[in-house]
Amino acid sequence: MKRVNKKVALVTGGASGLGRSSAILLAREGARVVISDLDDAEGHKVVKQIQEEGGEAIFFKQDVASEASWKDIMNAITSTYGKLHIVANSAGIGVGGNVEEVSLEDWKRLMSINLDGVFLGTKYGIQAMRKHGEGGSIINFSSIEGIIGDPNLPAYNASKGGVTLFSKSAALHCAKAGYRIRVNTIHPGYIWTPMVENYLKAQGSVEEGRKFLDSLHPVGHVGEPDDIGYGVVYLASDESKFVTGSALVIDGGYTAQ
Known part of the structure; x- marks a missing residue:
């Protein structure tokens, strides 16, 4: 039996990186996957790959x-599938620079995606799941940067820390209301994704940057997208039916130091 067979899953930021991996692995485990992103071309490539794999x-x-965009996609999911069981709020961006360097404009843009987007995805995800009464799982992407501080990532730290505690609040609300909807966070260490690679390019050297990032993890290397995707499948499946308000850390030992 596939682990999320016939469940309907929405994965935001599903065109690349961790969202892409999550979408592909959920589909392999039987989910009907709705991929959302701003990147049409890459999003359709992921759909094609999933379809080619059956x-x-x-x-x-x-x-x-955009709240209007959330309302639109929830209406589309309801009209297409009638139900929603899983939301993986993966979409996010990064902004570097210390607290003196980050502009208010960049701060607000990052928060609108990393924190507002998760709030809206959780809010509308709960509303959609309540309608069918079958319960569900919401997986909000935080980070190791939602647990520890980084002098050069103040906006990212703030957004991911916000995701962590917001998700606990939402989890308690759903549990106490008897919705059978679980809300958890997932906390990746450094994972080799286009976002990380582009960040290193901006710093001047991908090769040296990769070696440095590898050295930060006790296991000796950064992670791969599927390392996180498998965690998403676990939190989406009934295997984690007793897990809510929790933080799943997948970081190669980074935060154990």
Whole structure:
């Protein structure tokens, strides 16, 4: 039996990186996957890959910072599948620079995606799941940077720390209301994704940057997207039915130091 068979899953930021891996692995485990992103071309490539592997997926263009866009995609999911069981709020961006260097404009843009987007995805995810009464799982992407501080990532730290505690609040609300909807966070260490690679390019050297990032993890290397995708499948499945308000850390030992 596939682990999330016939469940309907929405994965934001599903065109690349951790969202892409999550979408593909959920589909392999039987989910009907709705991929959302601003990148049409890459989003449709992920859909094509899933379909070629025998899975089911569709793509919608979505701006996770827009409440109107959330209403639109939830209406589309309801009209297409009638139900929603899983939301993986993966979409996010990074902004570097210390607290003196980060502009208010960049701060607000990052918060609108990393924190507002998760709030909206959780809010509308709960509303959609309540309608069918079958329960569900919401997986909000935090980070090791939602647990520890980094002098050069103040905006990212703030957004991911916010995701962590916001998700605990939402988890308690759903549990006490008897919705059978679980809300958890997932906390990746450094994972080799286009976002990380582009960040290193901006710093001047991908090769040296990769070696430095590898050295930060006790296991000796950064992670791969599937390391996180498998965690998403676990939190989405009934295997984690007793898990809510929790933080799943997948970081190669980074935060154990």
